[in-house]
Amino acid sequence: xxxxxxxxxxxxxxxxxxxxxxxxxxxxxxxxxxxxxxxxxxxxxxxxxxxxxxxxxxxxxxxxxxxxxxxxxxxxxxxxxxxxxxxxxxxxxxxxxxxxxxxxxxxxxxxxxxxxxxxxxxxxxxxxxxxxxxxxxxxxxxxxxxxxxxxxxxxxxxxxxxxxxxxxxxxxxxxxxxxxxxxxxxxxxxxxxxxxxxxxxxxxxxxxxxxxxxxxxxxxxxxxxxxxxxxxxxxxxxxxxxxxxxxxxxxxxxxxxxxxxxxxxxxxxxxxxxxxxxxxxxxxxxxxxxxxxxxxxxxxxxxxxxxxxxxxxxxxxxxxxxxxxxxxxxxxxxxxx
Amino acid sequence: xxxxxxxxxxxxxxxxxxxxxxxxxxxxxxxxxxxxxxxxxxxxxxxxxxxxxxxxxxxxxxxxxxxxxxxxxxxxxxxxxxxxxxxxxxxxxxxxxxxxxxxxxxxxxxxxxxxxxxxxxxxxxxxxxxxxxxxxxxxxxxxxxxxxxxxxxxxxxxxxxxxxxxxxxxxxxxxxxxxxxxxxxxxxxxxxxxxxxxxxxxxxxxxxxxxxxxxxxxxxxxxxxxxxxxxxxxxxxxxxxxxxxxxxxxxxxxxxxxxxxxxxxxxxxxxxxxxxxxxxxxxxxxxxxxxxxxxxxxxxxxxxxxxxxxxxxxxxxxxxxxxxxxxxxxxxxxxxx
Numbered sequence: 001x002x003x004x005x006x007x008x009x010x011x012x013x014x015x016x017x018x019x020x021x022x023x024x025x026x027x028x029x030x031x032x033x034x035x036x037x038x039x040x041x042x043x044x045x046x047x048x049x050x051x052x053x054x055x056x057x058x059x060x061x062x063x064x065x066x067x068x069x070x071x072x073x074x075x076x077x078x079x080x081x082x083x084x085x086x087x088x089x090x091x092x093x094x095x096x097x098x099x100x101x102x103x104x105x106x107x108x109x110x111x112x113x114x115x116x117x118x119x120x121x122x123x124x125x126x127x128x129x130x131x132x133x134x135x136x137x138x139x140x141x142x143x144x145x146x147x148x149x150x151x152x153x154x155x156x157x158x159x160x161x162x163x164x165x166x167x168x169x170x171x172x173x174x175x176x177x178x179x180x181x182x183x184x185x186x187x188x189x190x191x192x193x194x195x196x197x198x199x200x201x202x203x204x205x206x207x208x209x210x211x212x213x214x215x216x217x218x219x220x221x222x223x224x225x226x227x228x229x230x231x232x233x234x235x236x237x238x239x240x241x242x243x244x245x246x247x248x249x250x251x252x253x254x255x256x257x258x259x260x261x262x263x264x265x266x267x268x269x270x271x272x273x274x275x276x277x278x279x280x281x282x283x284x285x286x287x288x289x290x291x292x293x294x295x296x297x298x299x300x301x302x303x304x305x306x307x308x309x310x311x312x313x314x315x316x317x318x319x320x321x322x323x324x325x326x327x328x329x330x331x332x333x334x335x336x337x
Numbered sequence: 338x339x340x341x342x343x344x345x346x347x348x349x350x351x352x353x354x355x356x357x358x359x360x361x362x363x364x365x366x367x368x369x370x371x372x373x374x375x376x377x378x379x380x381x382x383x384x385x386x387x388x389x390x391x392x393x394x395x396x397x398x399x400x401x402x403x404x405x406x407x408x409x410x411x412x413x414x415x416x417x418x419x420x421x422x423x424x425x426x427x428x429x430x431x432x433x434x435x436x437x438x439x440x441x442x443x444x445x446x447x448x449x450x451x452x453x454x455x456x457x458x459x460x461x462x463x464x465x466x467x468x469x470x471x472x473x474x475x476x477x478x479x480x481x482x483x484x485x486x487x488x489x490x491x492x493x494x495x496x497x498x499x500x501x502x503x504x505x506x507x508x509x510x511x512x513x514x515x516x517x518x519x520x521x522x523x524x525x526x527x528x529x530x531x532x533x534x535x536x537x538x539x540x541x542x543x544x545x546x547x548x549x550x551x552x553x554x555x556x557x558x559x560x561x562x563x564x565x566x567x568x569x570x571x572x573x574x575x576x577x578x579x580x581x582x583x584x585x586x587x588x589x590x591x592x593x594x595x596x597x598x599x600x601x602x603x604x605x606x607x608x609x610x611x612x613x614x615x616x617x618x619x620x621x622x623x624x625x626x627x628x629x630x631x632x633x634x635x636x637x638x639x640x641x642x643x644x645x646x647x648x649x650x651x652x653x654x655x656x657x658x659x660x661x662x663x664x665x666x667x668x669x670x671x672x673x674x
Contacts, residue, residue, distance in 0.1 A: 061607050227602065246606050261598025265564065269583050269614030270398050277606030 005030045008099035008316050010065045014055050016256040019321040022055065023071065023099075025314075032081075033104045038114070039081040040105060042097040044309075045316065046074040046127040047323050047332035048161075049225075052253040061279045071099040071316075074112045076127055092117040094126040099316050101336065113284070118291075128161055128331035129298065129305040130291055136247060136280040137165035137223075138290040142173075143283075144245045144276050145221040149174030152215045154234055155196075157225030159186035161305070161331035162247060164194050165294075166223045168303050171195060175221070178214050180207060180230060182326050189329060193304050208233035218242070218271075227251045232262035244268075244275035254324050306330025312337050342367045345436035345653050347402045351392050353593045356658040359392065360408065360436075362651075369418075370441045375451070376418040377442055379434040381646075382653065383411040383464040384660050384669035385498075386562075389590045398616045408436040408653075411449045411469060413460055429454040431463040436653050438673065450621070455628075465498055465668035466635065466642040467628055473584060473617040474502035474560075475627040479510075480620075481582045481613050482558040486511030489552045491571055492533075494562030496523035498642070498668035499584060501531050502631075503560045505640050508532060512558070515551050517544060517567060519663050526666060530641050545570035555579070555608075564588045569599035581605075581612035591661050643667025649674050 004027050011024035033039045054072055057064050065072050075097030079087050084107060087093070096112030097103040107114045117126055128134060140162075147153050153170035157163040158179025167190070171177045179196040181187055187199040200210045211219065211233055218239030224231050227249030234244070252259040268275060283290075297303035308328040310319045312335075319334045341364050348361035370376045391409055394401050402409050412434030416424050421444060424430070433449030434440040444451045454463055465471060477499075484490050490507035494500040495516025504514045504527070516533045518524055524536040537547040548556065548570055555576030561568050564586030571581070589596040605612060620627075634640035645665040647656045649672075656671045 059607075231602075232598075246602065248606070249603050252603070258600035261569075261600055261602050263595035263598055265568075265583065265598050265612075266586050266589070266614075268612065269585070269616065270396075272613075272615050272619065274611055274613040275602075275605065276609075276611040277603075278609050279606065282609065 002101070003030060004028075005100055005102045006313050007070050007101075009068055009070050010055060011067065013057055013067070014052065014254075017254050017321065017324065018052055018055065018317075020317040023317045030102045031104045033083050036084050037104050037106045038079050038084050038087045038093075040075075040077040040093055040095055040097055040103050040114075041080050042075040042077040042101060042103065042336055044076045044124055044127055045097070045099065045319075045334045045336065046131060046133075047320055047334065048073075048132060049248055049250045049253055049323055051320060052324070061281070072096060073098055074127060074132060075103075076117070076123055077103075087114075087116070092123065094131070101313070121295075124307055124309065124331075124333055127333055128307050129165060129303070130294055131331075132280055133161035133331055134165050134294055134305070135283060135287065135290050137162045137169060138294060139280060139283040139286070140245045140247050140278055141166045141169045141221070141223060144278055145170070145223055145243050147173045147175045147221050150176075151220035152176045152178065152217060152239065153221040153223065154178045154180070154211065154215060154219045154237075155223045155225075156180045156230045156234070157248070157250060158190055158196065158199070159329055160225055163223065163225050164190065164330060165303065165305060166245075166247075167196055168194055168297075170221065170223075171197075172297060172302055178211070180226070186329055189306070202230065208236055211237045221245065223247060225250060228259055232264060235262050235264045235267045238267055238271040238273050240271050240273075242271055242273040244273060246275055246277040250324065308332050310334045339438065340367060341365075342437055342439045343650055344407050344438075346405055346407050347392060348404065350394055350404070351389065351591075354591050354658065354661065355389055355392065355654075357654040360654045367439045368441045370420050373421050374441050374443045375416050375421050375424045375430075377412075377414040377430055377432055377434055377440050377451075378417050379412040379414040379438060379440065379673055381413045381461055381464055382434070382436065382656075382671045382673065383468060383470075384657055384671065385410075385469060386585055386587045386590055386660055388657060389661070398618070409433060410435055411464060412440075413454070413464055414440075424451075424453070429460065431468070438650070458632075461644055461646065461668075461670055464670055465644050466502060466640070467631055468668075469617055470498035470668055471502050471631055471642070472620060472624065472627050474499045474506060475631060476617060476620040476623070477582050477584050477615055478503045478506045478558070478560060481615055482507070482560055482580050484510045484512045484558050487513075488557035489513045489515065489554060489576065490558040490560065491515045491517070491548065491552060491556045491574075492560045492562075493517045493567045493571070494585070494587060495527055495533065495536070496666055497562055500560065500562050501527065501667060502640065502642060503584075504533055505531055505634075507558065507560075508534075509634060509639055515548070515556075517563070523666055526643070539567065545573055548574045558582065560584060562587060565596055569601060572599050572601045572604045575604055575608040575610050577608050577610075579608055579610040581610060583612055583614040587661065645669050647671045
C-alpha cells in the first residue's frame with residue numbers, strides 16, 4: 001500500500017465552464033480507519049453533470065463541497081483495511097470516495113453509503129447502468145413518467161448515461177421512443193444499438209419541427225436532461241395529460257447568467273400536464289427493485305449501455321469538463337492509475 | 338320580447354391589449370329555438386382572463402372564436418321560449434350565452450351546458466363563487482394543490498375571483514395562507530375580509546424577499562394565476578415536495594412577444610416538486626361535490642367573495658379590457674341593460 005493519498009480538492013468555485021482551474025492537486029497521508037470504519041482504495045470514479053452543482057455555494061439537495069475539500073464523487077473501490085465486521089480486505093464496494101486514492105467510510109455514512117458489489121458484476125457497472133445514472137433513469141421514467149404501452153416517449157440527452165437507459169425502459173414498456181442527441185455517432189448508436197424508434201440530431205436538425213413530425217399524436221412523456229430550448233420545443237408538442245420528467249438541465253449548468261425558461265409553460269395548462277423534478281437519492285431504499293430489473297434486461301440483451309472510460313489520476317478535472325462538451329457517449333468514468 | 342338581438346362579434350384577433358377595436362357591434366333577429374332547444378335571454382355575463390386566449394387563432398382547450406362569430410362567454414339568463422320538456426319560460430339558467438341578448442341552446446350543447454340555478458341562490462353567484470372561477474379554485478387547490486394542515490400556501494392574483502377563493506379554501510384546510518395582490522385596497526380586503534394570514538403588495542414590495550420572509554419554512558403549495566416574475570420568485574422558495582398549481586398566467590396574456598419563463602425551473606428538481614396545469618371543464622361532472630361545499634362555507638361565513646359588476650351592453654368590450662388593468666376586485670361581471 002502506498003503512503004501517499006493523492007487528492008483533487010475544490011480550489012475555486014466555478015463561473016461558467018468547469019475545468020482544471022477550479023481544482024488543486026494535493027498529496028496527503030493515507031488515512032487510518034477508526035472503529036466500525038473501513039479504508040477503501042478507489043478504482044473508478046463516476047462523473048455526473050450534477051457534480052457541477054455541488055461545486056457552487058448555494059443550497060441544493062446536498063451541501064456544497066467546501067473550498068479545500070476533496071471533490072465529491074461516487075466511486076467503486078476495494079476495501080484495504082476493515083474495522084467493520086461486515087467487510088474484509090478485497091471486498092469490492094460502491095461508495096462516495098471522491099477524487100482521491102483512499103477514503104475512510106462507515107457503512108452508513110454519506111449520501112452514497114458503502115455497498116458491496118454483487119458477485120460477477122463488472123466493476124464499472126455499479127457506477128453506470130446499475131449506478132446513480134441507471135437508477136435515475138429507472139425511477140424517473142417509471143415513477144414519474146409512468147409510460148403506458150402505445151404512448152410516445154421523448155428523451156433529451158438520449159445518448160447520455162441516464163437518457164439512454166430511460167428511453168430503453170420506455171421501449172420495454174411498449175412505448176414509441178424518440179431520442180434527441182447531438183451528432184451522427186450518438187444518433188446511430190441510439191437507433192441501432194439502443195433501438196430507439198427515431199432520433200433527432202439537435203446539431204443538424206430543427207428540433208421543434210422534428211418532434212412535431214416524429215410525434216404526430218403528441219408527447220406523452222418527456223424525460224428531460226437538457227432544459228432550455230429543447231424543453232421549450234418539447235412543451236410545444238405535449239399530448240393531453242403529459243408527464244414532463246425534469247431530470248436535469250445540462251444546457252444551463254455552465255451558464256454564467258440565468259438562462260430564461262420556456263416561454264410556453266401555459267401549454268402545461270392547456271394540455272393538463274405535469275412537470276416534476278426528482279433526485280435519485282430519495283429512492284435508495286428501493287434499489288432492490290431496480291437492480292434485478294435492470295440486470296434482467298441486460299442479460300436478456302434488451303438493455304444496452306455504454307461507458308466512456310478515461311484513465312489517469314491527473315486527468316480527473318479534464319474528465320469532468322469533458323462531460324459538458326458532449327464528447328462522451330454514455331456514462332463518463334475514469335480509471336485511477 | 339324585443340325583436341332585436343344585440344351582439345358583439347369578434348372582428349380582429351388581438352395583438353397586445355384587447356379592447357373595443359377587436360369587436361364589432363351588430364344587430365340581428367332574435368333566433369327561434371328548434372326542437373329540444375330553448376331561447377335564453379342573457380342577464381349577466383362573465384369575464385375571465387382565459388377569454389383572451391379564445392380570441393387567438395391557435396390550438397387550445399377550446400376552439401378559437403371565429404372572426405365574425407359572437408364572442409364566447411358564460412352567462413346567467415332567463416328562459417324565454419322552451420321547446421324542451423325540462424325547461425319552462427322564467428327558469429333562471431347558467432349557460433354559455435356569449436356577448437348577445439339572446440341565445441338558443443340545447444341542454445347538452447357547448448362547453449358550458451345549460452343548468453338551472455338552484456332556488457334561492459343569487460343570480461350572479463353561479464358566475465362567480467359557484468361558477469367557473471370558484472370551481473377552478475376548488476378543484477385546483479384541492480385536487481392539484483392538496484394542502485395539508487400546517488402547510489404554507491402562497492396564492493398569486495390573490496384578490497381575483499379564483500385566487501381569493503383558492504386561498505380561503507387552503508385556510509379552511511388549516512394552512513397558513515399568503516396572498517400576492519396589487520394595491521392597498523386589495524391587500525386590505527384579503528387580510529380583513531378573506532382572512533389571509535399575510536399579503537404581499539407586488540406594486541410596492543419586493544415579492545421575492547417578502548415570500549422568503551413570510552414563508553420561512555418554504556412554500557408547500559403555490560397557486561399561480563400570474564406567471565412571469567411572480568412565478569420565478571415563488572420557485573425560489575419552494576419547500577420540499579411542493580405543488581405548483583398552474584391556474585393561469587395573466588402576466589403574459591396581453592404580451593406581444595413570448596415572455597421568457599422562470600430561470601429557476603431546476604428548483605423543481607432540487608425540491609422534488611411538481612408543477613401542474615388543469616382546466617376546470619374537466620371537472621364538470623364533479624360539480625355536485627364542489628357546490629355544496631362552497632355554499633356551506635359561504636353560509637357559515639367562512640368564505641367571502643367579491644363581485645365587480647359593470648353595466649350596459651355597450652360596455653362589454655371595455656369590461657374585458659378592464660380585467661387586465663387590475664382594477665377589478667373579485668369576479669368581473671356585467672349586467673346587461
